[in-house]
Amino acid sequence: ETGVTQSPTHLIKTRGQQVTLRCSSQSGHNTVSWYQQALGQGPQFIFQYYREEENGRGNFPPRFSGLQFPNYSSELNVNALELDDSALYLCASSLMTEGYTFGSGTRLTVV
């Protein structure tokens, strides 16, 4: 059991750029969710993928998009970065009603 792995761990981007964050799900987990956690805040749900299809989305604009691949790994893409996008981005995988396993996150700083 390998757990959830996210890459990169830290990233600095300039306003207006695009970024791709990656997540490898825990072995056997077919559901992946992405969350944004601003400093001192609780996580905010971005979207969820189940078997390669988006099946839930939070209150985030369309410039936040994602993919889930056949091996259940996932990407989060953010276009036209804004300063407020600076946050810890967390990926979590799960299987049915089991608890979610979180990765350590990617710390994105937009300058």
Added chain:
Amino acid sequence: GNSVTQMEGPVTLSEEAFLTINCTYTATGYPSLFWYVQYPGEGLQLLLKATKADDKGSNKGFEATYRKETTSFHLEKGSVQVSDSAVYFCALSGAGNNRKLIWGLGTSLAVNP
């Protein structure tokens, strides 16, 4: 819609004190309930969970009981340690395909020696 209300922090306790962090929820159907812990500079770790009414989740000396009649899932520990200092999040997950996690705002706990 579903929501989670968690007691505000920060909470400061002395070592070996009793801990309670209150959590209540609003949900349709029968959600699953979770407590996650986030140590400084780290990601979220599942602490315990309960998937149906009257279930008690427990781990590392922490306990929480799923109370449907009071829509609560309070976290308790009989004797806290300095190493328990962290931020604790209560969360729920809806039934069926709507299994996104809805989070409380988090409660920061500081335990002094």
